[in-house]
Amino acid sequence: MNNHIIEITERIAERSVSTRTCYLKKIEQAYIAGPARSQVSCTNLAHDVASASDSDKLILKQRTQHANIAIVSAYNDLLSAHQPYGNFPDLIKKSIAKKGHVAQFAAGVPAMCDGITQGQPGMELSLFSRDVIAMSTAVALSHNVFDGGLYLGICDKIVPGLLIAALEFGHLPAIFVPAGPMPTGIPNKEKAHIRQQYAEGLIDSDALLEAEVKSYHSPGTCTFYGTANSNQMLMEFLGLHLPGSSFIPPGSDLRNALTERAAERICEITALEDEYTPLGNMIDEKSIVNAMVGLIATGGSTNHTIHLVAIARAAGFIIDWDDFASLSKEVPLLARVYPNGDADINQFNLAGGVPFVIKELLALGLLHNDVSTITGQGLEAYTTMPQCTGSALTWSEITHTQDKTIIRQGGDPFAKSGGICLIQGDLGRAIVKLSAVPAAHHAITAPAVVFSSQEAVKQAFEKGRLDKHCVIVVKNQGPRANGMPELHKLMPPLGVLQDRGYNVALVTDGRLSGASGKVLSVIHMTPESIAGGFISRVEDGDIIEIDATSGTLTVSADLASRAPNVGDQQASTDQLGAGRNLFNGMRSRVISAEEGATTFQ
Template sequence: MTTLHPTLARVTDRIIEKSRAGRARYLDHIARERDGGMGRERLSCSNLAHGFAAALDDQATIKAGARVNIGIVTAFNDMLSAHQPYGQYPPQLKLFAREVGATAQVAGGVPAMCDGVTQGQVGMELSLFSRDSIALATAVALSHGMFESVALLGICDKIVPGLLIGALRFGHLPMIFVPAGPMPSGLPNKEKQRIRQLAAEGKASRAELLEAESASYHSPGTCTFYGTANSNQMMMEVMGLHVPGAAFVNPGTGLRTAMNRAAMHRLAKIALNQPEERPLGLCVDERAIVNAIVGLLATGGSTNHAIHLPAIARAAGVLIDWQDFDDLSGAVPLLARVYPGGAADVNQFHAA
């Protein structure tokens, strides 16, 4: 029998105790939503007809009401490398849903901004605020009551926390995050640093610097350093909200397509009113939040999650604070040094 490290056990128990009232209110909320909230079976005929009018290939199936309908909430735009692959996902995901007798519809989109573009610019003033906009947009998308499970398409810094915070309002629904993966490794980090240093000394031109930067950030996919975006992916996997192994598979590969197919097939199986129903709000509990913190500490992930994780936890009725982070950090060893905390990038981390 495996026993938990005493610090992990103590912190988990403390979180459970201080969260008792809030968690109970949250669980009561999602139980009420499941039994009496918005759902296809409770929509009027006019409401329901509006909901499937444009689903030309799936109208009859959705109208019959006997199959799972999967909502897709997407952070697609084709300005940001991490989210560009999502443009091709909805048609693909709908086909994968039909393979198991389900249907899928795009419920809505959320904004996705990149600190890598806005860093040092006035646009950065909107970065943290965007998390709340994303949470609101997610809730708007899911407010129609048309779905029995949900695929969440998002990757980067504020997008995943925002999606999860908004999704937890509808925590009676089963949900899976569907990532798109990191871009292949480009210009080695040491060479990029060398060119940056030369530019800072006036020994490399803007054209030379831009050439180096574009050789580093060079294709669709998440940036390859272990910042907040890739820390998000690690945490979603550690919390059980990904298909296992999905976090760092490169875009456009056969394995990535297989992961997407597996996610949709799983969403059909764990959906509302199915034998293996697994509501998001029951998956994101005190233990899952501790797992996320442990994963963050063990891999040297982004310190931005010192503000994101408490907000995610609060959305599920769980209370954590920086003392919990501190206590766990004394018990969890650092197992990886990934750039910028080391030389290896996230593709090497994944390979290891």
């Protein structure tokens, strides 16, 4: 093992002694010997079995060595990634019945599509939907009649929300069941170019829509390496998926075989069997570090500098952005998947995918192999790729990359650092993702142009006000201000400015996520504007110097002498529509982005 990885892991464990001890005590108290339903009253159990089939009733009424598995699904047919989940419950129930156990559909949880809500009022609900999903899952599991859980979710806030809740019920084993990506559409790089053409007024909305529907065109996960696909990668690094299962296409024989095997496996790791694997004990400090290493090595979504913090807190661990920064100095970039390269997630998987990345990181001593996983083996089991021959599901080891332009060996990385950097300075602490930013743009010194919304930036761009070297500052976008929406409407115009030869950068207390691209973007600024952060004191013309390599940001102004300026933020949030007023309570109690932007305290 790399000594620095060991030191960071030990640092997290030492920092978390008190919180982890409390967590383990909580899940130990929740443990039930025998089937969980044996502990409820006859009236309680009668309600549980009332709608069951006659055969399931017989099993559930026995209260003996037969498991009852909860299915919690984020299915809806609005999200392309989740539409394939429609037939999963029947497939799962049949597989579990063959083993003499029962599965019950415990709950459907809300699942919103960030792609649909980008730039819309609904995007201000997106981050908080993670905590709503966690609470919805907790409601399902609160019936206390389940011996394990299968969690069906893929996209941005959904997997973190499901996992946070599953950890709250950490005495139960858990397996996450993916559904797979859609087939490759038009190249992501071409899609980005067309968006920039539209931003410049070179094509009309009909041409833009035609390109978009060729990119997002069928059931399955979007094929760029955003938060949804980063979620799937992390589930493998955490040992919560079956090995190599993240990016197998929906509806294929292999996908169905993997779903069936996941259903069988959850029955084998309940407390009723010898391989009992409670989630709360399985996820430890080594697992958390493995997840962070995987994120850095693959150039994954910056959203996980928030979500992984919240997930770790749910398991009793305290991690922060210093940990990400320390790991990034040790972990090389081994994958280039759009927006960090030209390939999409299907091409990444064909090149060796997650199994090959894990293999190389283990060889470099950058991952802990001695962790618990749903396979009953260490992380080395995740260096294999599944295949289905006839009715037989088998795994074979990935020995080499099929395409060095997409995945590199550990000794020949794309970059020595994974590129998730911590920025500190006059405005506070923030995150930069450098893996897609050309080296020539890793530093900038330019005057600030200050805005309070991405729509205002777009209008300034269209009027030609931004045709110059500048640092775009967008304040009032943090979790307490408006739910911390993703600001992807900014990327096409800023990309155009950079292509025109201007040195530009973005500084914001908002988010950009896995689609962060070629423009230097200092995001998640903490403290946020509305919480008194100095980002609210920046004025037009202040000279901002950013050096992402050294991790510094300075402002040539006496910010301490200025009063905060959040404008009419409070007035605007008092009149929110589109459901946003229902989330006022969550905005008022949410903690900072670096603390996981969670409302659970």
